[in-house]
Amino acid sequence: MRDWLGGIATWISQGLNCWLLKGNPDMTVSARCHLNQxxxxxxxxxxxxxxxxxxxDDHCKSSFRSDVVYAVWVLTQTEDGRIASDNTIVGQDECSQPQASKARA
Known part of the structure; x- marks a missing residue:
């Protein structure tokens, strides 16, 4: 029940950040306060x-770190649910590579 309530509180905070504060919909107000301190x-x-x-101790810093940890987790997931073993981003293709990399290829 506690996790469910925490999820609802996070959802509300993200909604307020996005709707009222015109921020990123994946960031809580607390995390944004830490980022823009x-x-x-x-x-x-x-x-x-x-x-x-x-x-x-520092709710805003903790919230920011939690958002970063979750973002890294999302970026390291493969389509079959395994964590990527190298430093590549799942779904990365030639279009997303920096220009310098394309010139060498």
Missing amino acids: DLPRWRTARKIINRLFFWQ
Whole structure:
């Protein structure tokens, strides 16, 4: 039940970030506060959010790291559910390679 509630809270935060704040739909408001902590409004929001989650050392930083870990996990999955064993991104083709790589090929 706790995981389900956490998932709902994440979904709401991502929705607010996307809809109201015109941000990335895969990023929570907390993670965005950590990412933009050098900007005055985001720094203030970060302080407020971290106070709301007083039982965590740094909620916004933890949320950002969690988003990054999940993104890496998604990028390393193969079509059959195995984790890629090398550093290639699943589905990478010639179109997604940098221009320098194309020139050498």
